[in-house]
Amino acid sequence: MxxxxxxxxxxxxxxxxxxxxxxxxxxxxxxxxxxxxxxxxxxxxxxxxxxxxxxxxxxxxxxxxxxxxxxxxxxxxxxxxxxxxxxxxxxxxxxxxxxxxxxxDGRIEISNNRAERSIKPFVIGRKNWLFCNTPGGAKSSAAVYSIIQTAIENGLNPQAYLEYAFRQIQLQDTLCIEKLLPWAEEIPVSCKMPNKKA
Incomplete structure (x- = not known):
């Protein structure tokens, strides 16, 4: 800690x-x-x-x-x-x-500013999610939000990334999920945000 x-x-x-x-x-x-x-x-x-x-x-x-x-x-x-x-x-x-x-450990950051910035939209938006009808719905919302934030942290445009991932899921009979993760080398350049390093 x-x-x-x-x-x-x-x-x-x-x-x-x-x-x-x-x-x-x-x-x-x-x-x-x-x-x-x-x-x-x-x-x-x-x-x-x-x-x-x-x-x-x-x-x-x-x-x-x-x-x-x-x-x-x-x-x-x-x-x-x-x-x-x-x-x-x-x-x-x-x-x-x-x-x-x-x-x-050189991998540990001096502050948690980056983590706090990444959850700020969630904190601001939680009023909108106050009315999830079921615990399952809340869990699904949290999973989607986590995927979106991870995509952003990896320099991806979330909408382009999700469209690409959903398309790949539909097109493939056998799917290697590792190739669709936000940090995977297989993610096309068209999903990346300009001037961002993945």
Whole structure:
């Protein structure tokens, strides 16, 4: 299980209230700067292999995180626990085990922003699905939605992809389902969104 550094960064950003907190040497600004440094490391790793990303994180991100947690320990003495800064520090401290988990594997992302963006349409649209008549209907809707979102994540136009998949299902007596999955090499270029990598 992994934590999300974007949530930590957001909490320090929310603590930047008032002129004193907005000074570059304030604890709120320093906490935010640590988080930003970690995201800067991730920008460097954007096009790296998981192995290269893991190596970069060990070299650059791990020392930043170690320094960040030493800094948190030093902050407790004169920080009110219920202040916005106190809440940001407490969150980071309580989530340490999960926040540092991404260092162990280059395939793990530093934040869950991408996952949250992918479910945002579902969260917004759930009022429309409130009235599924049966649990089976709700389960079917969820399955279709999952297929559509997976197609989008793989750079496919969902409508073109579904039309292609349904056509293939109708045309073939024996079907190899692996060849119809959104990440399959057999998916034609006509199903792909422009300027997207599958």
């Amino acid at each position: 992994c934590g999300c550094w974007a949530h930590v960064r957001r909490k320090f950003n929310e603590a930047l209230v008032g002129p004193a907190a907005k000074q570059p040497d304030s604890k709120e600004a320093i906490g935010l700067a640590y988080c930003n440094k970690l995201f800067d490391v991730e920008k460097k790793a954007e096009h790296m292999t998981p192995e290269e990303r893991h190596e970069l994180r060990q070299k650059e991100a791990k020392p930043i995180i170690e320094e960040f947690y030493k800094w948190i320990e030093a902050c407790w003495a004169d920080t009110l626990p219920q202040s916005l800064l106190g809440k940001a520090l407490t969150y980071a401290q309580n989530q340490k085990k999960y926040l540092t988990a991404y260092l162990a």
